[in-house]
Amino acid sequence: MKISGATGLLGLASVSLVLAACTGTAQRGEVEAGASGSSVAAALPGDEALTPPPPDPAAQDLRAQFADLVAGQLAAALDLQLSGLAAFAEQVVGDCSPDEATLTATLSDGSEVELRFTEDQGELVVRAPGIVVEQTLTDVDLAVEGRTFRLDAGLLTAGTSEESGHLGLEGTCG
Numbered sequence: 001m002k003i004s005g006a007t008g009l010l011g012l013a014s015v016s017l018v019l020a021a022c023t024g025t026a027q028r029g030e031v032e033a034g035a036s037g038s039s040v041a042a043a044l045p046g047d048e049a050l051t052p053p054p055p056d057p058a059a060q061d062l063r064a065q066f067a068d069l070v071a072g073q074l075a076a077a078l079d080l081q082l083s084g085l086a087a088f089a090e091q092v093v094g095d096c097s098p099d100e101a102t103l104t105a106t107l108s109d110g111s112e113v114e115l116r117f118t119e120d121q122g123e124l125v126v127r128a129p130g131i132v133v134e135q136t137l138t139d140v141d142l143a144v145e146g147r148t149f150r151l152d153a154g155l156l157t158a159g160t161s162e163e164s165g166h167l168g169l170e171g172t173c174g
Contacts, residue, residue: 051161053136055120063117065144069098069173074105076171080113082126082133082155083164096173103169115151115169124155124167134158135165147174 056062074094081087092113094105101117111128122137137153148171155165 052159053121053138053156053161056122056138056140058140059117059120059122062122062140062142063101063119065142066101066117066149067098068144069096069149070147071096071098072174074103074171074173076103076105076169078105078107078113079166079168080126081165082135085133086126092171098173103173115167122153123158135167137167138163147172149173 072095074092074096076092076094077090078092079089088107090108092105092107094103094113096103103115105113107113109128111126114125114127116123116125122140124135124137126133126135134157135155136158138156140151140153143150150170151167153167154163155167156162157164
């Protein structure tokens with residue numbers, strides 16, 4: 001069989017891509033071009049969103065601010081948008097655990113929300129029957145004064161750089 005020209009190489013690359021996908025022999029983003037031993041980089045649209053976000057340089061400061069809150073009951077106004085999934089704008093009650101850098105609350109539909117600050121980033125986890133949605137906070141604006149706080153942050157799908165919503169939370173602890 002004779003393969004010539006750009007059309008022939010594209011056809012061979014397509015066949016190699018299908019075979020590699022079916023057999024699992026090629027690395028992600030790489031297509032083997034047959035006997036020649038060369039590789040063709042196959043950058044897929046959206047791959048850039050699969051890159052994990054870097055650690056938040058402000059994470060330690062945010063965690064320290066959060067530690068200034070009073071432990072006890074949480075009463076807050078929550079504004080949460082999860083792109084393509086759900087949106088909530090409601091009053092919530094729950095628990096403040098500044099020592100663990102965590103807030104937890106139950107939403108009107110029974111879903112549970114957990115906001116926590118780790119050494120590297122802020123994280124949001126929403127749990128509902130049959131689903132767990134994990135988010136990374138980005139562009140966090142946190143203000144704490146005594147028992148009151150205000151938080152505004154963008155959301156990224158956990159482990160990626162894909163924008164996936166917004167979190168606004170304002171309330172009191174203790």
